[in-house]
Structures are given as C-alpha cells and as structure tokens.
Amino acid sequence: MSELVLSNARLPDGRIADISIDQGIITHIGSSENADRVINCRNRLCIPAATDMHVHMRDGSQSAKETWKTGTQAAAAGGVATVVDQPNTIPPMDTVENFLERAALASKESFCHFGINGSVNEHADIAGLTEAGVLAFGEMFAAPSSYGSALTVEVIRDSLKTIADQNMLVTVHAEEVIPGEIHNLAEHARSRPISGEIQTIRLVQNLAPKNAKLHICHVSGAEAFEAIKGSFEVAPHHLFLSYEKTYPENTFWKMNPPLRSKKERLHLIQNFAKIPVVASDHAPHTIQEKSQPFSAAAPSGVPGVETMLPLLMNAVEQRTITLNDVIAKTVINPCRILGIPAPSLTPGSRADLAVYADTPIKISGESLHSECGWTPYEGMSGLFPETTVIGGVPVWHEREFTRGGGQMWKNTKAKQLRRKE
Numbered sequence: 373m374s375e376l377v378l379s380n381a382r383l384p385d386g387r388i389a390d391i392s393i394d395q396g397i398i399t400h401i402g403s404s405e406n407a408d409r410v411i412n413c414r415n416r417l418c419i420p421a422a423t424d425m426h427v428h429m430r431d432g433s434q435s436a437k438e439t440w441k442t443g444t445q446a447a448a449a450g451g452v453a454t455v456v457d458q459p460n461t462i463p464p465m466d467t468v469e470n471f472l473e474r475a476a477l478a479s480k481e482s483f484c485h486f487g488i489n490g491s492v493n494e495h496a497d498i499a500g501l502t503e504a505g506v507l508a509f510g511e512m513f514a515a516p517s518s519y520g521s522a523l524t525v526e527v528i529r530d531s532l533k534t535i536a537d538q539n540m541l542v543t544v545h546a547e548e549v550i551p552g553e554i555h556n557l558a559e560h561a562r563s564r565p566i567s568g569e570i571q572t573i574r575l576v577q578n579l580a581p582k583n584a585k586l587h588i589c590h591v592s593g594a595e596a597f598e599a600i601k602g603s604f605e606v607a608p609h610h611l612f613l614s615y616e617k618t619y620p621e622n623t624f625w626k627m628n629p630p631l632r633s634k635k636e637r638l639h640l641i642q643n644f645a646k647i648p649v650v651a652s653d654h655a656p657h658t659i660q661e662k663s664q665p666f667s668a669a670a671p672s673g674v675p676g677v678e679t680m681l682p683l684l685m686n687a688v689e690q691r692t693i694t695l696n697d698v699i700a701k702t703v704i705n706p707c708r709i710l711g712i713p714a715p716s717l718t719p720g721s722r723a724d725l726a727v728y729a730d731t732p733i734k735i736s737g738e739s740l741h742s743e744c745g746w747t748p749y750e751g752m753s754g755l756f757p758e759t760t761v762i763g764g765v766p767v768w769h770e771r772e773f774t775r776g777g778g779q780m781w782k783n784t785k786a787k788q789l790r791r792k793e
Contacts, residue, residue, distance in 0.1 A: 373405070378413050380412055384699070390403060397723060411769065421451055424455050424654065428461075443654070448483050451728070452677055454486065457474075465490050468500045489508045511589045515545060515549055525579065532580045542587070543586075544588050546573045557618070564629055566592060566596060605648070605651040606647045607676070610629070614636070623663065623664065626662075657671045683749065686754050723763065724761065728755055763777030
C-alpha cells in the first residue's frame with residue numbers, strides 16, 4: 373500500500389498515469405493499487421517541482437518583510453520545492469554560530485526543502501561554514517545593494533581562493549554603479565548599466581583561480597552572456613517587466629540590477645534558450661518601505677518566489693517558451709549547479725511534484741502568501757499549481773498548507789574533497 377497516489381496525472385509526454393509515492397519517493401508510475409491517500413489530478417499536468425536558487429527569506433529583525441514560514445508557503449504555492457537563502461541577512465551568515473541559528477529557525481518553520489548560503493566578506497569563516505553545512509557561498513557583492521556592501525578587489529580575490537580551496541560554489545552579484553542621484557526607473561537603469569555588469573563579471577572571473585566554481589546572479593542583459601565562463605541565472609522580472617510599462621517613479625519596480633528598457637527585455641527573451649537557470653531573486657520589502665522616495669530611501673528588491681513558475685507556465689501555455697525549457701531552467705540545471713539531486717518523474721526519484729491548473733488567473737498581491745503583501749506582477753496572468761507535493765507530502769493542496777516534507781540541503785562537494793585528502 374502506498375502512502376499517497378496522484379491519480380490521473382498528465383505527464384509531460386501527454387500520458388495519463390497514477391503516481392504512487394511512499395516514504396517521500398516515487399515508487400511506481402502507471403496503474404495504482406490501494407493507498408492511504410489519493411488525490412485525483414483530473415488529467416492536469418504534473419511536473420517536477422522547482423528549485424529556486426536565489427531567495428532572501430528575511431525573518432528575525434526583518435520579519436515584517438518575510439519569514440521562513442510565509443516565504444516557504446509562498447514557494448510551495450508557486451510550485452517551488454527547494455529554496456536557497458542568500459546570506460545578506462541580519463546578522464550576516466559569516467560565522468558558524470549565525471549559520472546554525474538560522475538553520476535551526478528554518479528547520480522549525482520551513483514548508484519546503486531549503487539550503488542556506490554563507491556570507492562572503494573579510495570576516496567570514498569560510499572553512500568553518502563549509503564544515504557546518506552551508507550549501508554554497510554568496511551572493512558575493514561586487515557592487516552595493518540593499519543590505520549588501522561592495523567588497524574590495526583584495527577581499528574578492530582572497531575570498532575566491534579560499535572558497536575554491538574548499539571546492540565550494542560561489543554566487544556573484546556583479547554590477548558597476550555610476551555615482552549620482554537617481555529619481556526614476558530609467559535613471560536607475562543608466563546608473564547600473566549592462567556594460568557595468570559585463571565589466572564586473574570579467575573582473576571577478578579574472579580574480580578567480582582556475583579551480584573556482586562561479587555562478588553569476590540575476591544577469592539583466594543578453595549582451596553579458598558571452599562574457600560569462602561559468603553558470604548564471606536570469607530573474608523573472610527582467611524577462612517580464614520593463615521600465616516603460618509603469619510610471620517613472622514606481623519604487624515598487626525598483627531592484628538591483630534595475631529593470632531594463634523594452635528593447636533590452638525583448639533581446640533577453642530572444643536569447644532565452646541560452647539561459648541555464650531562472651531564479652526569482654525573491655527580495656521582499658514592506659509596502660511602507662517601498663513607498664518612500666525613490667532616490668535613496670526606497671530599498672531595491674521585489675517578491676517573486678510564488679510567481680516565478682506561474683509566469684513561466686503561462687508563457688508555456690502561450691507557446692512562447694517550451695515546457696522542457698522550464699523544467700531544465702528551474703529543476704535540472706539549478707540542482708546540478710548546487711550539487712543536489714534533481715527530482716524527476718521516474719520511480720526512485722524524490723517526490724517533489726507540482727500539479728498545475730488548466731486555466732491561468734490574474735495575479736493579485738492579496739491572494740499571494742508572502743508577508744510583504746504585494747507583487748510587481750499585479751494583474752498579469754499566471755498558471756498556478758493546485759497541488760505541490762514536497763518530499764511526498766502534499767504541502768499545498770486545496771488552498772491549504774501542510775508541513776512535513778522539507779529537508780535541509782548541505783554541501784557534499786567539500787566532504788568528497790576531504791575524503792580524497
């Protein structure tokens with residue numbers, strides 16, 4: 373007897389089958405027998421649930437923006453089974469003590485799988501954090517952003533060598549900031565140009581040792597692709613939003629790297645096939661914070677973990693991208709880069725699955741689950757999952773949440789290296 377069966381699920385190849393799950397693992401795909409629980413998928417599409425390798429879960433002193441509970445509920449409701457928390461937290465993840473405290477909080481509150489990255493700064497205990505179980509390091513700030521100061525060339529060089537010696541991945545925030553006041557979205561884009569991203573990417577790559585494992589975060593322009601030697605990601609807001617689509621001083625659309633022009637956004641979409649990973653850069657702030665003046669006070673960042681897959685799946689429905697592309701960029705590639713097993717629709721795989729509705733709906737901040745209570749995608753169409761199974765548990769089903777399927781991902785590459793030594 374199986375613990376759970378997803379009956380009448382439509383697989384990506386078009387087949388209709390039952391998916392039997394026991395102890396968090398897919399045991400059979402085909403006809404099913406008895407089960408403790410059966411969820412009838414009614415011929416709806418079932419695909420592996422996503423891994424979002426770039427989120428900021430806030431909590432602690434920033435719990436008005438987001439908590440591990442609300443952020444991971446948002447993830448599950450958006451078809452995401454694993455989130456990777458970036459370390460520009462308060463306090464930063466630069467000591468083993470801070471990391472272990474955050475890991476304990478996440479283990480208690482999270483509704484999905486999670487990993488926590490270690491900070492990169494002049495004080496960071498790289499070796500200790502690796503041993504303690506951080507999944508990766510960074511995002512390493514080669515430019516300033518909200519709650520992240522730019523590192524010096526010397527700190528970048530030394531940190532990259534130390535992280536490479538630990539056989540660990542480092543994720544990089546690469547921008548160049550032109551000094552001066554900014555008052556609107558177009559000025560913000562000019563102050564952090566794509567050309568600056570390219571220059572900073574090249575700088576970091578030149579400073580890195582040959583054995584470094586680099587991943588470039590939130591690349592905002594297709595012109596940068598050819599400069600990147602390792603892996604990289606693109607955020608949904610750079611694919612679906614451009615600054616001409618709103619009023620110039622809209623602080624709710626302010627983020628780093630900035631939104632680009634419609635022409636640059638379309639160029640990014642035209643090169644969608646070259647993008648290895650789509651990651652949300654989920655960076656929530658309160659409505660009160662985002663309502664401050666544009667020039668300096670309003671922080672950069674937007675929520676996005678719950679809407680990333682619905683936006684992409686709606687694009688699949690519109691036939692502007694393929695389902696295989698979505699699975700590759702949100703499931704297979706991020707897991708490969710992070711060194712964690714990717715879920716799949718095969719017996720023996722971890723049961724991380726999302727069953728999608730047939731019809732897109734209008735996105736509304738009021739119906740989403742992030743603590744911040746708003747979205748930059750208000751009024752846009754999204755195809756949302758009706759059920760998200762994480763570790764064999766229907767964490768999101770019939771608009772209700774259930775905890776119990778998530779686990780913490782730790783690095784394995786460093787441990788493999790130590791065994792060889």
